[in-house]
Amino acid sequence: MEILKIENLTVEINGNVILDKINLSINKGEIVAIVGPNGGGKTTLLKSCLGFIKPKKGEIAILSKSPKEAIKTGKIGYLPQKQDLNKENFLSALDVVLFGLINKKLSKKEKKEIALNALKQVGMDRFAYYPFSKLSGGQQQRVSIARVIVQKPEIVFFDEPSTGVDVVAQEGFYEFIKKLRDETGLTIVMVSHDIGVIGSFVDKVVGLNKYLHYLGDIRGFLQRDILEKLYGAEVKLLIHSPECVSCENFHLEFRK
Amino acid sequence: MMEMLSIPFVQKALIGGVVLSILLSLLSLFIVVKNWSFISVGISHATFGGLAIGLYLGINPTFTGFLFATFTGLLIGYISKNSNLKEDISIGILFSFSMAIGIIFIMKTSNYTSDLFTFLFGDILTITSLDIKLLICFTVFVGIYLFLFFNKLMFCCFDEEVAYTTGIKTNFYYYSLIVIIAIATVLSVKLVGVILASAMIILPASFASLFFWHYKKILIFGSLTSVVMIITGIFVSYYLDFPPGAFIVSLYSAVFMLGLFIKKVLLSR
Ligand SMILES: Nc1ncnc2c1ncn2[C@@H]1O[C@H](COP(=O)(O)OP(=O)(O)OP(=O)(O)O)[C@@H](O)[C@H]1O
Ligand SMILES: [Mg+2]
Numbered sequence: 001m002e003i004l005k006i007e008n009l010t011v012e013i014n015g016n017v018i019l020d021k022i023n024l025s026i027n028k029g030e031i032v033a034i035v036g037p038n039g040g041g042k043t044t045l046l047k048s049c050l051g052f053i054k055p056k057k058g059e060i061a062i063l064s065k066s067p068k069e070a071i072k073t074g075k076i077g078y079l080p081q082k083q084d085l086n087k088e089n090f091l092s093a094l095d096v097v098l099f100g101l102i103n104k105k106l107s108k109k110e111k112k113e114i115a116l117n118a119l120k121q122v123g124m125d126r127f128a129y130y131p132f133s134k135l136s137g138g139q140q141q142r143v144s145i146a147r148v149i150v151q152k153p154e155i156v157f158f159d160e161p162s163t164g165v166d167v168v169a170q171e172g173f174y175e176f177i178k179k180l181r182d183e184t185g186l187t188i189v190m191v192s193h194d195i196g197v198i199g200s201f202v203d204k205v206v207g208l209n210k211y212l213h214y215l216g217d218i219r220g221f222l223q224r225d226i227l228e229k230l231y232g233a234e235v236k237l238l239i240h241s242p243e244c245v246s247c248e249n250f251h252l253e254f255r256k
Numbered sequence: 257m258m259e260m261l262s263i264p265f266v267q268k269a270l271i272g273g274v275v276l277s278i279l280l281s282l283l284s285l286f287i288v289v290k291n292w293s294f295i296s297v298g299i300s301h302a303t304f305g306g307l308a309i310g311l312y313l314g315i316n317p318t319f320t321g322f323l324f325a326t327f328t329g330l331l332i333g334y335i336s337k338n339s340n341l342k343e344d345i346s347i348g349i350l351f352s353f354s355m356a357i358g359i360i361f362i363m364k365t366s367n368y369t370s371d372l373f374t375f376l377f378g379d380i381l382t383i384t385s386l387d388i389k390l391l392i393c394f395t396v397f398v399g400i401y402l403f404l405f406f407n408k409l410m411f412c413c414f415d416e417e418v419a420y421t422t423g424i425k426t427n428f429y430y431y432s433l434i435v436i437i438a439i440a441t442v443l444s445v446k447l448v449g450v451i452l453a454s455a456m457i458i459l460p461a462s463f464a465s466l467f468f469w470h471y472k473k474i475l476i477f478g479s480l481t482s483v484v485m486i487i488t489g490i491f492v493s494y495y496l497d498f499p500p501g502a503f504i505v506s507l508y509s510a511v512f513m514l515g516l517f518i519k520k521v522l523l524s525r
Contacts, residue, residue, distance in 0.1 A: 078421040079418075095410075099419075131469045151422065
């Protein structure tokens with residue numbers, strides 16, 4: 001079933017064409033990685049899907065609705081690109097996760113239980129009553145992911161979710177996302193720079209740099225000519241091995 | 257002391273002061289979280305222009321003050337949301353403009369000096385029953401508003417874009433909060449005057465945040481401190497014949513600096 005459909009999308013910001021003639025279709029339950037160079041328009045694409053940016057041309061349909069209408073269903077999760085981390089907000093990690101339940105008709109106690117459980121899933125339950133602004137970047141990212149999970153969305157947009165999550169943790173993180181998809185049928189659209197790592201976790205790769213340069217599986221994407229077309233320069237790739245022994249500890253932590 | 261409490265205008269000042277300090281402490285949380293101190297400074301100065309024009313035209317100055325404050329608040333809010341112009345620049349221009357207009361009109365009004373001083377520095381001892389009624393009604397309204405929307409407001413303050421994507425009407429909360437802050441500012445002008453009004457809305461949460469980090473404690477501790485400051489201020493200035501508004505703000509600021517000192521020097525050891 002098609003959950004996101006982008007047709008002939010062109011986006012301009014201040015008269016500059018940022019995205020041009022993008023066509024993309026994503027099915028329910030897919031994990032899709034959007035990759036490309038800095039400034040390639042990845043964030044702009046997500047923001048267009050969320051209704052923040054009005055396209056110059058073309059159509060976007062999420063859950064068969066326009067972005068503005070789709071948002072009102074509360075079925076869309078969003079994790080923005082790294083935020084203003086140390087901004088004082090007087091909230092605990094638990095408060096932040098509870099925001100994900102803001103539209104749900106549940107008792108306070110039920111909400112708290114769900115939120116604490118989600119914090120456990122991302123390995124942050126110890127920090128539930130800790131000030132959010134004092135957490136490290138990676139920890140904040142985990143809490144934000146818990147916030148998205150409790151929302152029980154049908155589709156989520158993650159903008160560089162592994163930012164700040166340490167290198168060893170990345171694989172554990174992607175495994176966690178994949179497990180989430182397997183269990184809930186969630187559709188995941190994420191921007192990522194970890195092209196060496198995401199291979200075994202994603203169904204589709206979108207190579208984006210103003211135009212859609214590539215759409216397909218990871219193996220096809222890792223061809224030299226595609227990478228060079230997308231990134232412009234000669235690219236060296238370091239593929240991360242899942243057998244790496246020292247990474248094992250972390251996997252366990254995130255899987256808990 | 258007892259004798260002083262039986263004087264009607266002292267009673268009114270105390271009631272008005274306590275209600276106002278609670279109102280401003282509640283709003284203070286949002287001012288600090290959103291880093292909106294510049295908005296409250298802008299609004300309070302703009303109020304001056306409104307008051308002066310009302311006085312000149314012979315309309316109730318509070319009414320024109322409301323209009324000016326609300327309009328300026330919305331304009332500042334709109335500019336900081338939608339324009340690349342730096343906030344402090346647009347606000348600097350806007351409030352100097354409003355102050356300048358205010359000065360022109362007030363000079364053109366005969367017998368201006370007493371009003372000028374009241375506008376600039378406030379006079380809580382002249383607070384009327386009508387002022388108090390307005391203040392109580394508005395505080396109750398704000399209380400209900402916060403009770404209904406508190407979590408959504410905090411979500412918007414935390415991350416407006418994310419809040420928007422969960423279906424929250426972020427613009428409604430953004431602008432309604434600004435209008436409420438504008439009205440609260442006009443009401444506090446009577447107490448401490450245009451120049452000091454913004455201090456009374458910035459200080460409570462700032463002071464509380466020296467010692468607490470969670471919003472619940474900030475709300476409670478901030479309100480308590482504010483109430484104590486205002487009551488102390490009214491008593492002391494009555495006995496020593498100080499201007500109450502100025503005295504309250506100096507006291508509060510001094511206590512804030514003392515708090516900062518205690519925190520930095522004594523607690524960080
Ligand atoms: N608000 C804005 N005003 C002006 N230009 C913008 C704005 N937002 C994005 N752009 C421009 O659009 C282009 C794409 O930006 P975008 O943030 O979508 O890139 P990205 O692929 O997410 O990059 P990164 O990997 O660095 O996050 C950039 O050239 C950027 O300068
Ligand atoms: Mg980006």
